[in-house]
Amino acid sequence: MLPFERVSIIGLGLIGSSVARAVRDAMPTVRLTGHDADVGVRETVRALKLCDDVADTPGAAVTDADLVILCVPVGVMGDVAASLVADIPADAIVSDVGSSKAGVAEALAKALPDNVIVPAHPVAGTERSGPEAGFAALFHQRWCILTPAPGTPDAAVARVSTFWERLGSNVEIMDPAHHDLVLAITSHLPHLIAYTIVGTASDLESVTQSEVIKYSAGGFRDFTRIAASDPVMWRDVFLTNKDAVLEMLQRFSEDLTALQRAIRWGDGDALFELFTRTRAVRRSIIEQGQDDARPDFGRSDH
Amino acid sequence: MLPFERVSIIGLGLIGSSVARAVRDAMPTVRLTGHDADVGVRETVRALKLCDDVADTPGAAVTDADLVILCVPVGVMGDVAASLVADIPADAIVSDVGSSKAGVAEALAKALPDNVIVPAHPVAGTERSGPEAGFAALFHQRWCILTPAPGTPDAAVARVSTFWERLGSNVEIMDPAHHDLVLAITSHLPHLIAYTIVGTASDLESVTQSEVIKYSAGGFRDFTRIAASDPVMWRDVFLTNKDAVLEMLQRFSEDLTALQRAIRWGDGDALFELFTRTRAVRRSIIEQGQDDARPDFGRSDH
Numbered sequence: 001m002l003p004f005e006r007v008s009i010i011g012l013g014l015i016g017s018s019v020a021r022a023v024r025d026a027m028p029t030v031r032l033t034g035h036d037a038d039v040g041v042r043e044t045v046r047a048l049k050l051c052d053d054v055a056d057t058p059g060a061a062v063t064d065a066d067l068v069i070l071c072v073p074v075g076v077m078g079d080v081a082a083s084l085v086a087d088i089p090a091d092a093i094v095s096d097v098g099s100s101k102a103g104v105a106e107a108l109a110k111a112l113p114d115n116v117i118v119p120a121h122p123v124a125g126t127e128r129s130g131p132e133a134g135f136a137a138l139f140h141q142r143w144c145i146l147t148p149a150p151g152t153p154d155a156a157v158a159r160v161s162t163f164w165e166r167l168g169s170n171v172e173i174m175d176p177a178h179h180d181l182v183l184a185i186t187s188h189l190p191h192l193i194a195y196t197i198v199g200t201a202s203d204l205e206s207v208t209q210s211e212v213i214k215y216s217a218g219g220f221r222d223f224t225r226i227a228a229s230d231p232v233m234w235r236d237v238f239l240t241n242k243d244a245v246l247e248m249l250q251r252f253s254e255d256l257t258a259l260q261r262a263i264r265w266g267d268g269d270a271l272f273e274l275f276t277r278t279r280a281v282r283r284s285i286i287e288q289g290q291d292d293a294r295p296d297f298g299r300s301d302h
Numbered sequence: 303m304l305p306f307e308r309v310s311i312i313g314l315g316l317i318g319s320s321v322a323r324a325v326r327d328a329m330p331t332v333r334l335t336g337h338d339a340d341v342g343v344r345e346t347v348r349a350l351k352l353c354d355d356v357a358d359t360p361g362a363a364v365t366d367a368d369l370v371i372l373c374v375p376v377g378v379m380g381d382v383a384a385s386l387v388a389d390i391p392a393d394a395i396v397s398d399v400g401s402s403k404a405g406v407a408e409a410l411a412k413a414l415p416d417n418v419i420v421p422a423h424p425v426a427g428t429e430r431s432g433p434e435a436g437f438a439a440l441f442h443q444r445w446c447i448l449t450p451a452p453g454t455p456d457a458a459v460a461r462v463s464t465f466w467e468r469l470g471s472n473v474e475i476m477d478p479a480h481h482d483l484v485l486a487i488t489s490h491l492p493h494l495i496a497y498t499i500v501g502t503a504s505d506l507e508s509v510t511q512s513e514v515i516k517y518s519a520g521g522f523r524d525f526t527r528i529a530a531s532d533p534v535m536w537r538d539v540f541l542t543n544k545d546a547v548l549e550m551l552q553r554f555s556e557d558l559t560a561l562q563r564a565i566r567w568g569d570g571d572a573l574f575e576l577f578t579r580t581r582a583v584r585r586s587i588i589e590q591g592q593d594d595a596r597p598d599f600g601r602s603d604h
Contacts, residue, residue: 126597187520198580200554218489221593228584231577252502275533278500282530291523292601295428299594
């Protein structure tokens with residue numbers, strides 16, 4: 001039993017194109033229609049044959065859909081949803097893949113008041129962007145968080161859950177505000193910090209850019225991967241999840257100040273205590289299959 | 303022509319045992335002697351047959367060496383060097399692998415005033431510790447920085463350079479104070495920040511530890527790898543490279559405060575400008591072979 005038979009994907013970048021590929025793999029009889037605002041992306045997706053049909057307008061992409069998934073930056077989610085209102089079937093379920101949820105859920109509900117909305121966030125991605133960067137296995141063993149509003153029909157939530165499970169994900173239901181708090185610490189703050197340190201390193205006068213790159217294997221290079229993520233996507237995440245990000249950032253800054261003080265005063269015990277404690281977190285992540293168990297993410301072959 | 307014929311390695315953890323393996327691979331006729339303060343480590347190294355001989359005391363390990371490499375935490379470098387003074391041949395060259403250099407160079411010169419000292423820092427490692435975690439390819443295509451004091455005989459520097467080149471590294475000569483500044487931004491600050499955010503995430507009340515682990519694929523898990531690095535090694539790095547780390551930390555904090563302000567005031571252009579700029583740094587690192595070109599460090603197989 002397929003949860004949906006006619007799926008429309010609006011926005012065919014890394015995530016949208018990965019959803020298309022994963023649907024093809026897992027549910028090959030589903031009819032897939034796609035649209036992207038960028039004509040070049042549409043041509044690429046046609047050439048790669050990722051969808052049965054690529055429509056030139058968002059409206060044309062949704063006329064017979066039973067599931068519409070918006071895979072666009074969270075800042076334009078409301079406007080893109082609004083552009084569908086004349087064409088979307090009243091019984092189509094609307095979902096999305098945005099990294100912040102409270103604001104998006106509100107924008108979707110406002111733009112499409114007659115449709116059932118089941119907001120979703122697959123916690124998966126890479127630093128690449130665009131339809132060529134997508135791949136079917138992106139959601140395997142990753143969590144997908146659904147944040148339906150109270151009163152959303154259980155059947156609709158169940159169908160969207162089944163859809164993500166078929167793509168290989170584990171599904172969790174969460175309150176949107178709690179989602180935004182959890183992701184602020186597990187995703188948004190890490191990105192903010194990575195972007196910051198790469199900027200700091202680029203702006204030094206005492207150390208050249210060339211030195212920063214040459215000696216990046218000491219740890220810095222890890223941060224550059226995250227800091228290569230899509231700029232529009234991440235700008236929108238910070239603007240739409242402001243309160244939770246600022247809260248986590250405040251805590252991080254306090255903790256960093258405490259470490260700064262420990263370094264200044266030569267308090268080796270405080271440093272050792274923290275550095276020992278943090279090892280255990282890594283172990284748990286690996287035990288739960290959320291990262292590669294091989295050293296150095298397995299990036300060296302040995 | 304071998305640069306050295308009898309190499310002694312004091313400290314047989316990740317780095318020391320990797321040096322032993324790499325010497326075996328690249329210069330199999332070199333006689334390798336090792337010592338570690340930990341009897342369990344000595345037994346492991348004997349069982350793995352990584353050295354021709356494993357000595358029970360540091361002095362016994364160096365009696366006929368022409369190169370002695372100290373692979374111990376930087377905080378004990380001076381004391382370990384001092385323990386060799388009665389046994390080390392006067393013509394043995396002394397080197398190390400410490401991650402901070404000005405303080406170490408001073409400590410080594412003070413402890414072994416009659417030997418030529420060529421301090422070294424191979425910029426390579428993983429988050430693992432101990433002799434079983436080492437591997438021969440660790441130094442391939444990585445940089446090794448030598449920081450000899452003015453007046454060090456050129457021939458000695460050339461021999462240590464050749465040694466590291468034979469292990470697969472590119473060698474650079476640098477002033478120790480400049481080394482410490484460069485590594486403060488490319489290695490020490492990234493570790494400090496990673497340790498901090500993993501600590502911050504562990505201490506939250508609003509988000510459970512279990513949630514932090516489940517949703518870590520959003521970015522957080524990257525930081526946990528670095529924050530799983532050896533606590534003693536890293537405590538010592540921060541205590542011995544205090545000034546440079548505090549200088550870089552101050553700049554980072556200023557930049558983070560500017561971003562915090564941009565988020566608070568909804569200045570999307572400032573965020574977008576930084577996020578676009580940081581992408582280029584990643585590209586340069588990959589072009590120069592200092593990281594895996596595959597997305598997500600290649601940790602997903604697709």
